[in-house]
Amino acid sequence: MKTLLIIIGAVFLIITIALLVIRKFWPQTPVGQSMNAGNGKVIWCIAGMLTGLIFILPAQILPFLTSLVMTLVQVLLNIIAAIFHL
8 A cells, every 4th residue: 555655645646747847848739739738737747746755755765754853752751761760
């Protein structure tokens, strides 16, 4: 399940970044013209990128952040234990 979420998130990111690149460098193409038609499409691309990050983050970043926070808590508990000789 974790791998599937990472793949889905990566697909979201690749598609939205590709659409923004097409909009920037090939505005004469039908996709580029559609993207330049209004700001709403760019907002949808940003929403797609955020969705991709939401799919990727729990599998990759969350375990790292959790271990970082727990390491800081353990250091604090070690200091308290040394002060009170526990």
